[in-house]
Amino acid sequence: MKNQILFGLSKATGEKHIYLETPEREGHGDYSTNIAMIIAKKEDLKPIKYAREVVAKLLKDNDLAKIVSKIEAVEPGFINFFLSEKVLLSNLKAITSEKDRYGSSQEGKGETVVVDYSSPNIAKRFGIGHLRSTIIGQSLCNLYGFLGYKVVGDNHLGDWGTQFGTLLYQITSKNLNAQELSIDDLEELYVKFNKEADENPELWDEARKWFRKLEEDESEARKIWETIVKTSKSEFGRIYKILGVSFDHEHGESFYEDKMQEAIDEIRKKKLSKKSREAEIVEFEGIPPAILLKSDGATTYFTRDLATIKYRLGEWSPGKIIYEVGSEQKLHFRQVFATAKLLGWIKGEELVHIAHGLIRFKDGKMSTRKGQGIKLEEVLEESIKRGRKVINKSDTSRGLPKKEIEKVANAVGIGAIKYFDLSHHYSSDIIFDWEKLFVLEGNSAPYLQYTIARTNSILQKAKKDLVENNKEKQKLNNEELLLVRTLARFPEVIIDATKNYSPNLICNYLFDLAQKYNNFYNQHRIIEGENEGLRLELTESTGCVLKNGLTLLGIESPEKM
Ligand code: ARG
Numbered sequence: 001m002k003n004q005i006l007f008g009l010s011k012a013t014g015e016k017h018i019y020l021e022t023p024e025r026e027g028h029g030d031y032s033t034n035i036a037m038i039i040a041k042k043e044d045l046k047p048i049k050y051a052r053e054v055v056a057k058l059l060k061d062n063d064l065a066k067i068v069s070k071i072e073a074v075e076p077g078f079i080n081f082f083l084s085e086k087v088l089l090s091n092l093k094a095i096t097s098e099k100d101r102y103g104s105s106q107e108g109k110g111e112t113v114v115v116d117y118s119s120p121n122i123a124k125r126f127g128i129g130h131l132r133s134t135i136i137g138q139s140l141c142n143l144y145g146f147l148g149y150k151v152v153g154d155n156h157l158g159d160w161g162t163q164f165g166t167l168l169y170q171i172t173s174k175n176l177n178a179q180e181l182s183i184d185d186l187e188e189l190y191v192k193f194n195k196e197a198d199e200n201p202e203l204w205d206e207a208r209k210w211f212r213k214l215e216e217d218e219s220e221a222r223k224i225w226e227t228i229v230k231t232s233k234s235e236f237g238r239i240y241k242i243l244g245v246s247f248d249h250e251h252g253e254s255f256y257e258d259k260m261q262e263a264i265d266e267i268r269k270k271k272l273s274k275k276s277r278e279a280e281i282v283e284f285e286g287i288p289p290a291i292l293l294k295s296d297g298a299t300t301y302f303t304r305d306l307a308t309i310k311y312r313l314g315e316w317s318p319g320k321i322i323y324e325v326g327s328e329q330k331l332h333f334r335q336v337f338a339t340a341k342l343l344g345w346i347k348g349e350e351l352v353h354i355a356h357g358l359i360r361f362k363d364g365k366m367s368t369r370k371g372q373g374i375k376l377e378e379v380l381e382e383s384i385k386r387g388r389k390v391i392n393k394s395d396t397s398r399g400l401p402k403k404e405i406e407k408v409a410n411a412v413g414i415g416a417i418k419y420f421d422l423s424h425h426y427s428s429d430i431i432f433d434w435e436k437l438f439v440l441e442g443n444s445a446p447y448l449q450y451t452i453a454r455t456n457s458i459l460q461k462a463k464k465d466l467v468e469n470n471k472e473k474q475k476l477n478n479e480e481l482l483l484v485r486t487l488a489r490f491p492e493v494i495i496d497a498t499k500n501y502s503p504n505l506i507c508n509y510l511f512d513l514a515q516k517y518n519n520f521y522n523q524h525r526i527i528e529g530e531n532e533g534l535r536l537e538l539t540e541s542t543g544c545v546l547k548n549g550l551t552l553l554g555i556e557s558p559e560k561m
Contacts, residue, residue: 001067002492005031005081008064012057013039022489029072029080030485037077047077055079085476088484089534095487095541103491103548108149112316115141115151116308117324118245121158122232122252123167123186126239126376129326132356135421135554136503137324138245140354142552143498143506152316156308157252159229162298165211166193167228168221169203172210178227183235186228208296215257215298229254242380243414244554256307260299263306267292272342282339290335305336306343313345320350322501327355327427354501357429359421380414386438387413390446396457396560411556412446419445422553423507443511445555448546451514453561454521455543462527462536479520480531483538486513490545494552503553510549517542 002020009018013035020031036051043050051073058064058071058079070082095102117137120130137153145151170189171178181189197203213221229252240246267273273280278295282302290302312321323333333353340346388409391397397405416437423443424430438446476484489509497505517538526535547557 001083001087001488002031004063004067008058008061009033009035009054009079011061012054015039022492023080026482028074028078029070029082030488031081033079034077036073036079040077048073048075051077051079083485083488085481085484088481088488091488092484092537092541095544096537099544100548100551102544103494104146104148105491105495106148107495108144108147111320112150112152112318113144114312114316114318114321115144115153115324116156116322117141117153118240118247119156119158119325120232120236123164123183123190123228124158124232125183125187126236128359128376128379129356131376131417132359132421132426133324133326134240134243134245135418136354136356136426137322138243138554139418139422139503139552140322140324140498140501142554143494143503146494146552147498151248152312152318153246153248154312155247155250155252157233157250159232159252160254160257160304161301162207162211162294163190164214164225164228165207165209166190166197166203168210168214168224169193169206171224172220173206178224181228181231183232186231208298211298212296239376239380242377242410243418244556251308251311253301253304253308256304256311259307259311260303263310264292264299264303266343267306267339270343272339282335282342284335284338287331287334287338290332290339302332302335302339305332306339309336309340309351310345313349318349320352322352322354324354324356324426327357329353330355352501354426356426357424360429360431362431362433380417382434383417383437384409384413386434387411387416387446390438390440391561394561396453400560408558408561411558412449412561415445415449415550415555418553418555419448419507419550422503423511425502425504443507445550448510448514448550449555449557450561451517452543452546452550452557453559455517455539455546456559458526458539459536459543462532476534477524479516479523480534480538483513483516483520483542486516487538487541487545490549506549506552510546513542513549514546 005020006018010016015035015038018033018035020033023029023032036054037047039045040047040050055071055073064071067083067087068081069084070080072080072082074080098104115137117140118130118134120126141151141153167186167189170176170193171181193203193207197207210221214225264273267282273282273292275281276289279291280293281289281291283289291300292303293299309321312318325333330353333351333355337351337353340351388405390412391400391405391408397408400408420432420437421430436442436444438444440447440450486509490513493505493509497503520538524535526532526539529535550557
């Protein structure tokens with residue numbers, strides 16, 4: 001529909017780049033454009049007069065006439081389009097027949113997108129920052145997949161680097177058994193090392209020695225490292241299981257160990273690096289230099305990210321690589337992307353850093369203890385507990401078997417966390433607030449899940465006579481019309497959210513849709529009311545679209561709540 005309107009407009013105005021907006025205000029139509037004002041300004045015409053001329057031309061367009069009921073020019077020169085009821089209603093049919101595919105498309109067919117997300121560091125607890133990356137990254141994977149792109153999700157684990165030298169030194173010098181060390185112990189050892197090395201800087205030489213051993217594949221070093229990786233991965237695996245997240249690949253930084261030299265050679269051959277004191281650096285215009293090799297010859301996070309790009313380009317030929325990583329790494333990615341370009345690796349591919357903001361805790365309760373990260377599993381468990389409370393309070397959940405209740409508690413608790421994160425723009429800092437996560441009359445996952453459960457229960461009750469009652473439709477009332485209009489927008493919202501890496505646009509939309517549905521529900525009788533067939537169709541369509549939306553956000557929708 002949008003495309004048809006754009007086509008009509010460009011025929012009428014001769015303009016190629018026209019932007020259609022979805023007006024916020026009721027009564028301004030389904031789409032609106034200011035193109036007449038833009039052209040009028042360029043040509044020195046009176047905007048409203050020119051807008052009227054364009055409308056007159058558009059009204060003669062037979063294709064447009066099939067889909068719109070009204071086109072109007074309004075002061076100071078906007079053009080508004082109203083889709084016809086027939087078109088809007090035929091869209092309902094599309095929803096109920098396409099079901100969980102409604103809103104999907106093939107527009108990304110043949111193109112690959114790599115999403116680098118989650119990527120926690122081995123031997124450190126899974127932090128809340130990595131939670132954001134995991135949730136947003138997963139949602140971006142879902143969105144691109146839904147639009148027909150081939151998606152490669154890669155967990156770029158931080159499992160290599162000089163910090164492992166410090167751990168190896170700690171473990172061997174203190175005669176510890178690596179097998180017995182938990183992730184907390186490992187993190188503590190690391191913190192301790194830094195303190196000890198403050199007083200005794202020679203320890204750094206020891207750490208470097210141990211990292212070199214690791215790089216040279218010395219067997220003791222290798223064995224301890226493998227144990228640490230295993231312990232950490234199993235801890236992360238537990239969290240991913242609770243979150244319902246999985247990856248196509250988990251090529252950690254160590255995967256690039258044997259691929260870095262090639263990148264280094266190429267940089268040298270193209271004369272992009274230079275010696276600076278003992279180290280080797282790459283310089284840029286306008287941003288600080290990056291370290292390619294440290295003074296002791298060790299590679300860096302930067303070196304590994306370069307090798308990673310080369311590998312990904314060669315292996316998957318993506319049109320786009322998305323890095324979902326905290327905003328504190330902005331400079332790092334600017335350096336990496338700039339170097340890849342200087343090397344001539346980038347031929348139209350897009351490299352994007354989706355730099356998420358921080359999470360802070362409102363009540364200070366879960367705040368960091370002495371600079372240590374928040375224990376994520378505790379937060380997740382607390383959320384599931386709160387999810388359980390929500391269900392135990394609800395009438396409809398009575399009689400559900402215990403196992404079912406647990407499943408719903410999980411969906412609600414984890415859903416609430418994910419949704420809270422996703423409903424903010426990724427770049428904003430967010431303040432974690434339990435109340436907002438579970439607000440039942442607000443922009444939260446539980447509110448949407450409730451609304452879906454409501455649509456399910458209505459359809460359940462009505463099931464028997466759905467077909468018989470599907471009689472001639474009467475003219476739509478205001479609430480019905482608003483709902484049909486909103487439902488029709490879903491496919492465009494998905495595209496917008498994907499192109500802007502902004503799942504929060506989906507949240508805004510779903511919240512709006514749920515409010516419109518509940519408003520309609522409160523004002524009109526559905527079962528055995530007038531227009532019953534249509535109202536049931538609206539109910540089914542709303543449930544379906546809300547569910548599709550939540551699925552794209554990685555959130556489950558329980559049948560009953
Ligand atoms: N492990 C890194 C960190 O926690 C994030 C890695 C992000 N991905 C990348 N390709 N650099 O800071």
